[in-house]
Amino acid sequence: MQLDDLTTDLLDATIRRALRHGGDFAEVFVEDRRSLGLSLEDRRVERAAGGREAGFGVRLTSGERTYYSYSDDISEADLGSAADTVSAALRDGAGAARVVNLGALHAPPATAAIAVAPASVATDVKAALLRSADEAARSAGDAVSQVMAGYLEARQRVLIANSLGELVRDDRTRLRFTVSVVARRDGVIQTGYESLGKSLGFEILDEAVVQSMARGAAAKAVTMLDARPAPTGPMPVVMGNGFGGTLFHEACGHGLEADGIAKGSSIYQDKMGDVVASDIVNAYDDGTIAGEWGSAAVDDEGAPTHNTVVIEGGRLRGFLYDGLRAREKGVAQTGNGRRQSFRFVPIPRMTTTCIAPGTASADEIIAATERGFYAKTLAGGQVEPASGNFVFGVAEGYLIEHGRITSPLRGATLVGNGIDVLRSIDMIGDDFEVKSGICGKDGQSVPVGTGQATLRIAAMTVGGTG
Amino acid sequence: MIESVDRLLELALAHGAKAAEVYAEQSVTRRVKVFRGAVEELTSARRKGAGLRVFQDGSVGYAYASDLSDESLGEVVEMALANARVADHDPDSVLPAPRDKPAAVDVYDAGLEQASDGQRIELALAVEAAALAADPRVKSVDEAVYADGDAQVFIANSGGVRGSFREGHCYAYAYVLGEQDGQIETGLSFTVGRKPADLDPQRCGIEAATRAVELLGATKTQTTKTTVVLDPFVAASFFGVLSSALTAEAVQKGRSLFAGRLGEQVAGSGVTLTDDGIHPDGLASAPFDGEGVPCRRTPLIAEGVLQGFLYNVRSGHRDGRESTGNGARGSYQTMPGVGPTNLVLSGPQVPLDKLIGAIEHGVLVTNAIGIHSGANPVSGEFSVGISGLLIEGGRVGQPVHEVTMAGDIVSMLRSIVALGDDARWVPSGSILTPSVAIEGVSIGGA
Structure with a gap:
């Protein structure tokens, strides 16, 4: 059976079967993915590989518990046995079967039209x-x-059907x-x-x-x-635009994902409305930007993507929710329930995370820096959301001396703590740009974007060898 | 499954493939995550799929599918042949010759399939409970997980290689948050085995808790050059990054810092590094690799001297050598690359307390973050964020965090002065390593 062969009746029956021993919510997520990858090295196109992967997952939640079963065989038999597997977990519970009726199919257009498939x-x-x-x-x-x-x-x-009656493609x-x-x-x-x-x-x-x-x-x-070893120690750091947005992604974004908030493992959990950044910082996560790598019409639970303000004038204004955590909290979903594939449960994830641009030009920011480190391109990073400590590698860095970019520097890492660094942002430029990347969390990789203009952090620890 | 494998191979040859190879897998995996004494997430899954590699006069094409119906297998053959038409000619892409028998290594224990969901949940709960009970400063166990996998792997090629094996493993881990005076530090530990009875949830939970709370009260430290002791967790992540530079493919393509250094002293004389695909305790052990070549033991560094590299069939053919059984396969969706199996770091070892006792000033590094972004296996440069405990006068004391550690990998290897006696297996890669003491490393802080 293929994704298109699934009838509303079969999806409906699967959801009812999953809920038959109780539970708050059940969902069927069906996916059919075709991909082609080509790679060149040594002047040769070496790898030309393509394929098709299709499958589904049945999810049941009861209170804070989630039960999940998936298979790469889309068939009535496997849908039934997955529903049985998840419902068996509540066998001894006092739950009762619920009647579910799926509504009309909702198939929203992509954020941008595909001109050439x-x-x-x-x-x-x-x-x-x-x-x-x-x-x-x-x-x-x-x-x-x-x-x-x-x-x-x-x-x-993807085709998503759930016990709220939603049916989305x-x-x-x-x-x-x-x-x-x-x-x-x-x-x-x-x-x-x-x-x-x-x-x-x-x-x-x-x-x-x-x-x-x-x-x-x-x-x-x-x-x-020709790069020299990077210096070591605290100094002003100018972050380049585009990839520099990894700073916000690592330093703050992960800590705003609602799973960490719910478990009390984020430093931002009690800080709603508090000052967590300098007052020139406005930040948002936007899954709706037309055609962006991290964008989609709906998230992997079928909820419409959203532009969510997370920091306004330096104050914390919002978290990023999936359906489970939004229902627990009684707040609106923000379209951040994402998963790598049908093999994974959705969890709160960023889409394209941006710091809004300011008014200074990049040149003005450099010129205003007597001595510092210019991190033009970052190589990726990592954060511990519980402590807010983060680190990222610098792929392309330069020394700033007397307001001018001088020698290239190599082998640098930037380390710091999320809130400390956001509070130290003292200039934001006007050259806003979005770059694409892959973000890993809980063993799941999803496409994300980072948007940022050139900005300056008054002091941050640079780790080099010089 | 084996019928689908044979069918796909036949179809490929019938549709004009000159030579072909099918790799297929079928597995059952389970995962339990608990939080505050209750199940948070229970996942159970079946997975299967097959990949086809065709060899057309030196050009290779690859295609895969999870659907093994005849119609889908027909599409796979068509796509693999089409992909071979765009790939450039590569004289080294060949099938392995049928050779000796698969390595005699047992990677499955029937105790795995006998486990019940109830036992799996108990194990995850035991890990969490042990961590919570270990110290009053444990705030919560952010993740307490048990997971296992039971997989069958099949390979068949038109040169006559045909085999399969069953592999099973399980693990549990705890990621603990410790809190004191508003400061939060984290600690991770895990326990691995072939069956649930191999796991030690008590030790895992207590160790994760200890690793978190011992960092409480951490401060920044001065920027300096000093002796660092990487504990086995941290040492393993460094050797993991290093291993990609020890593949023949990286050398041949000019992206290995070890290129042209065979026979040279690349590490301290007490350092011996071996890729051991048949280690009885190694979770990456297997009878054969992703191309059907028997796994084996390959010396990489012996007493500090670079001995050799890891080969798959293709990189071996290019150097006129045999594959070392390192044809690595992420899954049926990927063509075989080159990668390590189990890495074993060995050499003369000294008791850990003596090793630390001999250090006047230094840092015992228990956590490193950003290794994947901060260590470049091509240039050999690395700069990562670390936390750990200061060593003063031979004693471990004040915890430190938000510290950077930077250098180049070869200088660091050459500056390894001692190994501890605390060797252990670290998963995520499968690496057996003790603590490693390294002199003259740059650390940065306040």
Whole structure:
């Protein structure tokens, strides 16, 4: 059986069967995902792999408990046995069967129209883009010793039915292109990376786009060959736009996810309305931005995505909810219930998390910094939401001296504590940009975006070797 | 399942594949998460799928599906052949030759399938209870989890390789929050085995609690160069990052910091690192790898000298060598790459209290965050965030946090001066390592 063969009657029956020994909520999540990945290394398209993965999961919640069973065989038999597995957990309970009637199918349009479906484009056209990126990166000079380029397309169709009577379908197309360059000179090796990810079709890619990404990645790797070891200790840090948004994602965003709040494992749990950032900081999580990598019409529980204000004028204004935690708290869902696939239960996750832009230009921020560290591109990071301590690696960093960017610096990490750092933001620029990434939590990876303009943190610990 | 594997291989050859390989898996997994004495999440799952690799005159194509109906298998064959047409010619992409028998290693214990959901829940509850009882400063156990997996793996290729094995494992872990004067610190511990009876939930819960509360009262520390002792958890994450630079693929493609260093002293003379795919206690052990090549033991570093690299069939062919049984497979959805099995760090060991007792100033590092973003296995540079306990006059004392530790991996390996006597298996990668003492490491703080 395929996703499209599932009748409302069968979904309805499955939900009733899951609830037959009681429970507050039951849901069937069905997914059909086709993907194609091509990768180039050593001047060759080495990996061309595609496939189709389909399956479903049945979820039952009772109070704060969640029972989940999934299978990659969409069949009446497996739906029935998954419903039995979850309902068996409440066998000894005093629950009673509930009648559920699914409403009309809701199939909202994507946040942006897909002009050219990736699957409609010949695979050799995609392979040609990888070769084009390879050539462009290698034209940056002899120091370029290796180029890796990747193309990934995915079309994920989901069908979600639950005991609230909701029946929702969503059709998501995602496309990502990455270039990673290794440069080598006199025994020193450095890397540079560029990526582009959107919930859009093949229309976003052409030779000019991938060549420009490749040249950018090569330039970073080659520039960093001349880098000096980064200094160590506290100093003013200017974060670059785009990828710099990883700062907010790690320093604050994870702590606003409602599962940590519910369990008392976030430093933000008792701070609603409190000052948690400097008064120039306004931040939001927005799953509705047209065509963004982290966007979708609905989340993985079928709830519409949302633009949720989390910090306004430095004060904490909102948390990010999935259905379970929203129902527990009696608040509205914010469209943040996300999952990697049908193999996982949904949990509160960020979509595209942004710090709103300010008015200064990036040049003004640099010029106003006597001595500091310019973290132009971050490599990713990690946080412990309970303590708020975070760390991230700097892929491309520079020294700022007398208000000017001087030497490239290598091997730096930034460490700090969420609230301390947000309170130390003293300038925000006007060059707002959104970048795409992959975020991991509880063993689940989902596409997310970070949006930020250049901004300055008055003091932060830089960990280098110099 | 084996019928589907044979069917897919036949279909591929009938539709024009010159050579082909099918890798398939079928598994049952279960996971229990508890919070405050009650089940928070109970998951049970069946999973299956098959992947097909076709070899067309040196070009490789790959496709997979979770649906093993004839119609779906037909689509897989078509897609794999289409993908082979866009891939560039690669003379090294070949099938492994049928060879010796699979390694004689037993990776399944019938005790796993005999366990009931009730026992699984009890184990997770026992971990949480032990952590909560361990110290009054334990605020909560953010995650107390039991999970297991029971999988069958099949492989067949047109060169005559055909085999399968059953693998089982289980683990439990606790992630504990300790609190004192408004400060929160975290601690993690786990217990692993082939069957629930192998697990020690008491020790796991107590250790996670201890690791959290011993950091309470942590302050920042001065920026300096000092001796650090990485405990086995932290040491394992470093060797995990390092292992990607020890694959022949990374060397051949110019992205290994070990390229051209065979026979050189790359680590302290007390350091021996082995990839052991047949270790009786290693959870990554298997009769054969993701290409059907028998697993084995491969020396990487012996007494500090670089001995060799990890090979799959393709990187082996390129160097005119055999695969070392390191054809790694994430799942049926991915083509085989190269990766470690169990990594074992060994060498002369000294009792941990003597090792620490000999250090005048230093840091015992019990937690490192940002290793995946902060350690670059290509350039060898790393800079991570750490917490742990200061060592003064040979004694462990004041906890510290929000500290950075930075350097380059080769200098760090060469500066390993001693190993403790506390070797243990650390999952997430499967690594057997003791505590490791390293001199002259830069740490940053206030």
